[in-house]
Amino acid sequence: MEYNFREIEAKWRSFWAAHETYRVTEDPSRPKFYVLDMFPYPSGAGLHVGHPLGYIASDIYARYKRLSGYNVLHPMGYDSFGLPAEQYAIQTGQHPAITTEQNIARYRDQLDKLGFCYDWSREVRTSSPDYYKWTQWIFKQLFDCYYDNTTKKAERISGLVQQFEANGNAGVSACTDCETIFSAAEWSAYSPQQKEAILQEYRLAFLADSWVNWCPALGTVLANDEVVNGVSERGGHSVEQKLMRQWSMRIKAYADRLLTGLDTVDWTDSIKDMQRNWIGRSEGAAVRFKVQGHDEEIEVFTTRPDTIYGVSFMVLAPEHPLVDQITTDEFKEGVDHYKKISALKTERDRQSNVKNISGQFTGAYAIHPFNGSQVQIWIGDYVLASYGTGAVMAVPCGDQRDYDFAKHFNLEIINIFADVDISAEAYTEKDAVIAHSEFLNGLPAKAAIKKAIEEIEARGIGKGRVNFRLRDAVFSRQRYWGEPFPVYYENELPQLVDDAFLPIELPEVDKYLPTEDGEPPLARAERSAWKWFAGDRMEHNTMPGWAGSSWYFLRYMDPNNTQEFAGKDKLEYWREVDLYIGGSEHATGHLLYSRFWTKFLYDQGYIPFDEPFRKMINQGMILGRSSFVYRVSHSNTFVSASLKDQYEVTPLHVDISLVENDKLDIEGFKAWRAEFAHAEFICEADGSYLCGHEVEKMSKSKYNVQTPDELVDKFGADTLRMYEMFLGPLEQSKPWDTKGINGVYNFLRKLWRLFYDQNGNLLVTNDAPNPESLKTMHRTIKKISDDLDRFSFNTGVSNFMICVNELTEQKCHNAQILKELSILLSPYAPHISEELWAILGNAPGTVGTQPFPVFNEAFLVESSFSYPVSFNGKMRFKVDLSLDLTAKEVEDHVMAMPETAKWLDGNTPKKVIVVHGRIVNMVL
């Protein structure tokens, strides 16, 4: 009887479903373990073989932890709001909910085929009203809180208002954009509109006019992490800077804690560093410069206050609010022109023209706060409006960009470094001694920075300050398929919808496009289309994709709770995710936002932990292996790979299903597309057409997508699971190649043959296991658990192969051994393990809840060791010696051997190193 994976896998899939084998409930008597996958966006293309890589690893680990006695939470769901379903809706008019539903069904089917042990009763979907009710609820809490720098946590706005009423805002230390200082009396005199405008500058979720990444092609704003190389991450459309009234999240408030929290989690250095860079903490000082002839002052941020005597000019961002005020009539035209050009430039243009120095003098002068000299004020787009104060003090001798700017516009360069040559470039190291700088003279940079800040503060012209690159995250999108805000407007004041009326559900609209006047799609909804409506209008924006994914891991703990986002007892039991597996592409998006929300919910006492993901592993990307045919230019003739250099050719992607071992299925190719029906071929000598190949990202457009479905169909889920693990270390990215899958398939068949012979006779015996087999088994137990503990799934598969090879050699069909092997293998290959477990006479469906086999070192004890004997570190021969021999006895034995005499060639070794049970080395 052959290994019939089709029958076996179908049988156990339905058994597990019928018996709810993987359902979990809270159980205080057992320790918990939470294993989480990054939930997928259910796209129309379905899963390719790259997607399940991480899911397989986490599934193996979850099963391993279950065997080890843990109560394991291992859920799955869908990040089901998003762009593709909406684009499809725009094109076809079909409601995105329908597309989403279909895609989810396809995903579920594909996931089920792989035999994952998800507790599907806990499934979440971000687009389900039962779920986004709580996304809206969390938004409300963020709206109703501010960040208090004194208590170092989020606090309620009502407390802030009390402070304003009692003392104004002078004594409040909060994370805010508010620069106005007001007294209690002034506060109470403000109109409701004015009060709300001020509160918006404190709220953690707030409305503000801000410079945003506007993507005209998508008709929406994008967050910084959604803009890559100056174009939109999705679709690659150009992005420009625009001042718009948008919802934002004051993530800056958490910058410091997001940074320090990284020290407490077990993530890779690369992800941590990406987040650190993204947060971009820099220490320095804010210094105010007076503008000659104006009351206004310009504040700059610098990390090098020690170089302040090197300031020879100042540069403002073109968008800086004071530019118009200070520009003199003479330069007005030039400044206006420059501002216009900058505004038209897309983000990409600004980035790609790094070496293009441009700027414009404003005609205004600032007064140097220490030496009183006049410094020209310029505008230039190398200064960013959104970083620091949007203005810099230019120190050409110490900053290369300032240096280049000064050279280009022939501005003064003052050298304030002792014994440093700056004739060719700026000196940017922090190790020079400061000169020509009055009270800073003779100090090395580090001491000078400290001294300069003290002096700046003493003179009241500025302050030491820590600045972050991290910007507040834009939180609204001009889209249909996202969470509606629980907000309505009265006299243009945003009002929160009462909890009792949540969720605010998406209203039906006639079209999914923005309105003719550029309003978001929700503006199309009739008043009656809203199930709940108040005020003058509802909020028309929707939340971004990262809203729902910032807290989904909490909902799995209590997915059907209608009273809370998750019950206190459940949160207290499951706590943070113990193991999170997913791609590293979310380093500065999802992984930062979910940490932010977690810290906020912790501050407000809703959850008992402030980091969501204790340990994270980032699986590598599985790349596709694309195949190419080579079309001779201006013809319908294709030339085989080895001959292509003799022609002028264009490579074309060809569907990998038409190619086997680089050989093209010519008839299939002709039938593939009408344009190729009459193609001619210039072939190899043997008449075959060879394709070229290249490793690329897997994508539909490259025709290199391999779906798991066809492989499951051909080889079974257990084989695919093990093969994906066998490919190499989980974290490494690797090209997909099915060549080796036979090896894994053969392994499972070989395993099967330990149970049945070719004629279907059961071979299992019940006699006592022999010592050899026990040794094999216990060595395997040790290796498999060690491999799992260090997430080395690929060597795990190898060790199973070694084990089965050895047992086959030993003709071992012993029930006790095979029983342990079935348990051991069940995390990797759950279907066949259940089958074998049942064959051995155990209760069906219970292999996954057995105790993990106990390693007994006694079976491994060896009496002798084959010592490698090396000379000057080169191994020459081996000798079997008893492990009872002492080092001296080993040495004596080896010295007496004829082989030793041969290699010594008459010499006496200077030294003989004997490491007991390891090696003998002679030093000549």
Added chain:
RNA sequence: GCGGAUGUGGUGAAAUUGGUAGACACGCCAGACUUAGGAUCUGGUGCCGAGAGGUAUGCGGGUUCGAGUCCCUCCAUCCGCACCA
């Protein structure tokens, strides 16, 4: 430019603490068997060499009895960030 990672056979890779480099598998070569199968079994397979042997973990150096592993210089590839003051 800054930060992170990775370089080992024809291929995917292994070597967890410095101790036999290449486990396991693919592929390839030779053979056996046969109900000719994507089957199974046996032997071989880093490179050079007929062999003895030599040589080999990106390059070059160092530490050590002994280095893929530790230290230094350099090179290449991949990923992330990038006018961040």
